Amino acid sequence: MKILVAYYSRSGHTKEMAQAIAKGVRNEGVECDLRDISEVNVDDLLDYDALLFGSPTYYGQMAAELKKLFDDSVKHHGKLTGKIGGAFTSSGMVGGGGETTIFSIIHALLIHGMIIVGDAEMQHYGPLAIELPDEEAVKKCVKYGQKTAALTKKIT
Amino acid sequence: MKILVAYYSRSGHTKEMAQAIAKGVRNEGVECDLRDISEVNVDDLLDYDALLFGSPTYYGQMAAELKKLFDDSVKHHGKLTGKIGGAFTSSGMVGGGGETTIFSIIHALLIHGMIIVGDAEMQHYGPLAIELPDEEAVKKCVKYGQKTAALTKKIT
């Protein structure tokens, strides 16, 4: 069992979230690859049981660099079906497009036939930090990683 | 194991989709309750392993009658976590708000901590019919019911 946490990050905010999520996955005893999106090839996506993607909030959507990976992933359309997916973002302000960014990724994951899980307590659609994630936001990312890993163990 | 297919329908279009989805669930050997939303009490929601909701497309969102059920469901907030959820709609035309209606339901399901699954082949976010579902649309609804039942058996 193996989970990918892939991120695009310029300021480092989204990267910090990705690191915390990866930590949570490993806390649960599940192998985790943490990678900058530039180091991810579409062929790699087939190797994981769960795929978690992070991007800064750029004009209310994932960054073009991450979108390109999804566009290229059409090469394997249908082969990601049944895998678990998730999304996280770092946004500049409340109401700044963070939720729509998370959904820009979730839309792509659903079109791949993947499984998404919400959260009744924390940020419902996926981790969302305002600027540099503070201690509380980091904790939530760790928890999110653990939760995703637990679900992956259960389903896979 | 038991799945609820609940719908709101005035013209009968959404009801026909609901019937086809329920048929698909039963084809898979899973018990299914098919109910008009007026016959669903928020307490009932706790009894099912999967909850599928249908609504006509009214101004790009689920009908107020279904929204009221979700608003009232706050009584059991947290207790639906981990259940499987899904959404379907009947819309007046292509580009008429059907996709945003499906997401209006999916948002609520994710906030309940539920599990959503996309589809790489058919309508990606959930069954969407234009007006009265034709034979092809009915077939897809049946297939969607089967797929959801199969996932429920696997996860639950």
Added chain:
Amino acid sequence: MKILVAYYSRSGHTKEMAQAIAKGVRNEGVECDLRDISEVNVDDLLDYDALLFGSPTYYGQMAAELKKLFDDSVKHHGKLTGKIGGAFTSSGMVGGGGETTIFSIIHALLIHGMIIVGDAEMQHYGPLAIELPDEEAVKKCVKYGQKTAALTKKIT
């Protein structure tokens, strides 16, 4: 020229936002009716040049009470075309469904053929407060009211 600010509010948070928006509209010298959604009849909607709607964030969408008004507004479908519209919400937490709630209203306004305007500086899609709006959030609501009134004067 006349603008309606209509809101649904239980805790009073959304109402406070509505009051600040109405104040902004009046600052701009434009007549403004501020009303609880229970006091708004669908026939009233025809009397205004701009319509601004507020709701708490309930399961990532507007409250059923406001959705009912939109469902009933089908009676005047087509007659709101060209009016200016806007949406605001009070949400329980960052990433709690506030943006999707604003869009649940914007979807309905666009389906009525209305005109929506974004904001490059403040909350982009419409005012979004976390819990009770603080002084900063109130200021943004006032500014939003002024901006909408100025646009209404320009277009109408």
Added chain:
Amino acid sequence: MKILVAYYSRSGHTKEMAQAIAKGVRNEGVECDLRDISEVNVDDLLDYDALLFGSPTYYGQMAAELKKLFDDSVKHHGKLTGKIGGAFTSSGMVGGGGETTIFSIIHALLIHGMIIVGDAEMQHYGPLAIELPDEEAVKKCVKYGQKTAALTKKIT
């Protein structure tokens, strides 16, 4: 007064929509530049009173090539405020992500402070064709171009 219709298109479907929209703009007596996205520089965006963007539906969002233009447009953040914007897409099937693609563009336009207008009769959020636009879809694109040009004349 000048309107830009910019598109990304591989199969030619979105290009055909763009041509019809440009025709509609010109029918209204307004100058229109019709351009492939590769020929559009972010500096060009400042020269127009209205900006209409089209993309195929790729994983429920605009293509990465168009997203890149928006990401780069941060260079002029704030300077597009008050311009009219719009979005159109060509999708592979009903429920295939066309509406979410239109909103992926609308989100970006709103974040730029632009003005969006819905349609009470035709496809509400913007032109949406399934595969190659048929005669009816082309007619709607022409009408959309005319409507946008008329609004631009009124507002600008």
